[in-house]
Amino acid sequence: MTGGVMDRLAGEAGAALGAAAAEAEADEEADPPAAGVFELNFGEDSTQKFSAKKYQRTWKDLKRLFIFTLLQDLPTPRVHERRDPQPGRMQVPQGNPLLLSHTLQELLARDTVQVELIPEKKGLFLKHVEYEVSSQRFKSSVYRRYNDFVVLHDMLLQKFPYRMVPALPPKRVLGADREFIEARRRALRRFINLVARHPPFSEDVALRLFLSFSGPDVQNKLKESAQCVGDEFMNCKLAPRAKDFLPADIQTQLAVSRELIRNICNSFHRLRDRAERIASRAVDNAADLLVFGKELSALGSDTTPLPSWASLNSSTWGSLKQALRGLSVEFALLADKAAQQGKQEENDVVEKLNLFLDLLQSYKDLCERHEKGVLHKHQRALHKYSVTKRQMLSAAVQSREPDSAQPLESRIVEQENAIQTLELRSFFSLYCLHQEMQLVHIYLPLTSHILGAFVNSQIQGHKEMSKVWNDLKPKLSCLFAGPNSSLPPPRSPQDGMSPQ
Numbered sequence: 290m291t292g293g294v295m296d297r298l299a300g301e302a303g304a305a306l307g308a309a310a311a312e313a314e315a316d317e318e319a320d321p322p323a324a325g326v327f328e329l330n331f332g333e334d335s336t337q338k339f340s341a342k343k344y345q346r347t348w349k350d351l352k353r354l355f356i357f358t359l360l361q362d363l364p365t366p367r368v369h370e371r372r373d374p375q376p377g378r379m380q381v382p383q384g385n386p387l388l389l390s391h392t393l394q395e396l397l398a399r400d401t402v403q404v405e406l407i408p409e410k411k412g413l414f415l416k417h418v419e420y421e422v423s424s425q426r427f428k429s430s431v432y433r434r435y436n437d438f439v440v441l442h443d444m445l446l447q448k449f450p451y452r453m454v455p456a457l458p459p460k461r462v463l464g465a466d467r468e469f470i471e472a473r474r475r476a477l478r479r480f481i482n483l484v485a486r487h488p489p490f491s492e493d494v495a496l497r498l499f500l501s502f503s504g505p506d507v508q509n510k511l512k513e514s515a516q517c518v519g520d521e522f523m524n525c526k527l528a529p530r531a532k533d534f535l536p537a538d539i540q541t542q543l544a545v546s547r548e549l550i551r552n553i554c555n556s557f558h559r560l561r562d563r564a565e566r567i568a569s570r571a572v573d574n575a576a577d578l579l580v581f582g583k584e585l586s587a588l589g590s591d592t593t594p595l596p597s598w599a600s601l602n603s604s605t606w607g608s609l610k611q612a613l614r615g616l617s618v619e620f621a622l623l624a625d626k627a628a629q630q631g632k633q634e635e636n637d638v639v640e641k642l643n644l645f646l647d648l649l650q651s652y653k654d655l656c657e658r659h660e661k662g663v664l665h666k667h668q669r670a671l672h673k674y675s676v677t678k679r680q681m682l683s684a685a686v687q688s689r690e691p692d693s694a695q696p697l698e699s700r701i702v703e704q705e706n707a708i709q710t711l712e713l714r715s716f717f718s719l720y721c722l723h724q725e726m727q728l729v730h731i732y733l734p735l736t737s738h739i740l741g742a743f744v745n746s747q748i749q750g751h752k753e754m755s756k757v758w759n760d761l762k763p764k765l766s767c768l769f770a771g772p773n774s775s776l777p778p779p780r781s782p783q784d785g786m787s788p789q
Contacts, residue, residue, distance in 0.1 A: 385534050386527055386534060387534040387535070387720060387723055387724065388727070389488070389724055389727045389728065389731065391488065391728075391731055392731065393731055393732060393734050393735060396486045396488075396731065396732075397486065399426065399485060399486045399491050400424055400425055400426035400427075400482070400485040400486060400491065401424075401425045401482065402422060402423065402424050402425075402478065402481045402482050402485050402500065403421075403422070403423045403478070404420050404421070404422055404474055404477050404478040404481060405420065405421045405423070405474075406418065406420060406421075406470065406471070406474050407419040407420060407421055407432065417434060418434070418435065418461070418470060419432050419433070419434055420432070420433050420434070420435075420474065420477065422481065422499075422500065424485070424500040424501070426485070426500075427497070427500050427501045429500055429501040429503070431499075431500065431501065431502065431503050431507075433499070433507070435460065435461065435473075435477070436508065437499070437507055437508060437511075438457055438477055438480065438481070439457060439460075440507075440508045440511050440512065441484075441495060441496075441499045441511060442454065442457050442480075444495045444511050444512070444514070444515050445484065445490060445493075445495065447515055447520065448493065448495070448515055448518065448520050448521060449489060449490065449493075449520065449521050450520055450521075450658065450662070451521065451522070451655070451658075451659070451717065451718045451720075451721035451722070452487070452489060452490070452521070452655070452721055452725060453487070453648065453651040453652050453654075453655050453725045453728070453729075454484075454651060454654075454655075455479070455480045455483045455484065455647050455648070455650075455651045456480075456647070456650060456651065456654065457476070457477070457480060458472070458473045458476035458477060458480075459473075461473070475640060475643070476643075476647075479640070479643060479644045479647050480647070481499075481500075482644070483644065483647060483648060483651070484496060485500070487728070488728075489521065494514050495511055495514050495515065498510050498511055498514060499511065521721075522713075522714055522717050525717070527720075528713065528717045528720075529713055531713070531716045531717040531719070531720035532713075532716040534720065535716065535719055535720060535723065536723075539719055539723065542723070542726075543656075543719070543722060543723070543726070546726045547653075547656055550649055550652055550653070550726075550729060551653075553649065553733075554646065554649040554650070554653070557642060557645060557646055557649065558646065560642060561639060561642040561643060561646060564634065564638045564639045564642055564743070565635075565639050567634060568631045568632075568634040568635045568638070568639055569631070570631075571627050571628070571630045571631030571634060571750070572627075572628060572631040572632075574627045574631075575623075575624040575625070575626075575627035575628035575631060576624070578620050578623045578624040578627060579620065579621060579624035581620055582616065582617040582618075582619070582620025582621050582623075582624065583617060583620075585613045585614075585616050585617055585620065586613065586614055586616075586617035588610070588613050589609075589610040589611065589612070589613030589614035589615075589616075589617075590610070590614060591610065612764065612765075615764060616761070616764060619757060619760065619761040619764070622757050623754060623757050623758070623761075626750065626753045626754045626757060627750070627754065629750070629753075630746060630747075630749070630750030630754075633746045633749075633750075634742075634743065634746045637739075637742035637743075637746060638739055638742050638743045638746065641735060641738065641739045641742065642739060644735075645732060645735055645736075645739075648729060648732055649729065652725055652726070652729050655722065655725060656722070659718050659719075659722060662718075
């Protein structure tokens with residue numbers, strides 16, 4: 290129930306109780322009921338006869354029945370219904386804690402965590418992979434396994450159910466190759482960096498233990514840290530007042546934000562796919578250049594003797610082979626430059642796109658948890674409350690023992706408390722959703738970082754490769770030298786499209 294409805298019910302019930310008490314005192318003084326039959330009227334065509342001798346009900350019981358009848362006629366509030374909004378209360382107050390003041394640079398400066406692969410160790414049946422996790426903030430370096438990340442992920446979901454907890458990569462499958470292991474390492478690095486830079490997560494003891502605890506059995510340490518602690522709703526002082534800080538159009542803002550983030554996510558998926566192809570082409574280009582240079586070297590190292598009719602050109606072929614052997618060094622250097630460019634674009638462009646996509650996906654997952662979690666529980670609690678209330682009235686009006694309504698009354702009180710708690714959780718969930726939405730927008734300028742890294746990679750890569758090509762060009766002159774050479778050296782692009 291909402292606070293307005295609870296206040297109104299209390300007022301009406303109090304008024305009814307006072308009126309019933311006054312009537313009862315007057316009737317008792319005038320003519321108290323004897324053993325016989327008296328009537329209770331709950332409206333038209335609903336008069337019930339009760340035997341005073343059989344039921345021995347007190348006037349207090351009758352007043353309770355009357356109050357519950359009033360409650361039955363009142364409408365049940367809906368999950369999203371907000372009754373009697375106070376204009377002054379709905380305004381955003383000064384210094385609203387709902388609003389985040391962080392910048393992207395501040396978030397990135399919180400910590401940078403590296404996750405490096407350690408050579409596989411043989412277990413009893415299967416090999417297992419370990420990672421070296423290094424934190425700049427804690428100046429620590431610890432060893433972790435994939436299951437350690439899983440426990441940290443579960444603890445964060447348990448303690449922060451209304452926040453963006455990034456998803457983990459899939460668990461290792463049988464026959465996983467190095468490509469899968471490397472992809473999972475990158476995904477674990479993105480996960481732990483998003484967690485380490487998230488404002489509430491970064492101050493939690495679970496993250497500190499994960500990044501700095503070097504003792505045995507870190508999983509038990511993480512689980513012990515979450516025992517008897519409760520989630521963020523139970524520990525946040527602002528949680529009971531979260532409704533006061535929410536804007537009046539919070540549902541509209543969330544709907545618009547979800548649509549915007551859905552569109553951004555689709556666009557970034559396409560950008561990531563193209564960036565992967567560009568980086569992959571750079572790696573393929575490096576492999577092709579390396580093979581090209583090796584083939585030239587093999588051609589120059591050929592020791593097959595020339596036939597007698599070609600003996601006149603033996604000196605020319607010998608100089609050509611010597612020149613070809615020397616070109617393999619430059620082509621190996623070109624291949625190295627192309628590979629460096631592809632690796633740089635993989636780390637600085639593709640990985641940052643994946644990082645942002647992981648963040649967007651965690652927001653989408655949070656929205657689903659909000660709808661399927663707290664809102665669904667709220668609806669179920671309201672339905673259960675309505676059913677129990679009807680059972681209470683039925684048991685009180687029909688022929689049952691006087692004490693039969695007491696357990697139902699206790700259940701109703703418990704359900705009212707549960708509904709009130711779920712309603713507070715619902716508003717706190719909206720409060721957190723609004724903050725997480727702001728956090729996503731704080732990360733949006735990462736787009737400029739990604740574009741800058743892509744442009745710089747292309748400029749630097751082409752500049753370095755251009756220098757190698759220019760150094761290679763003078764070495765081609767010997768290929769066109771000799772008394773029997775009939776081809777002139779190739780002309781530079783600025784000299785014209787073709788020779789005169």
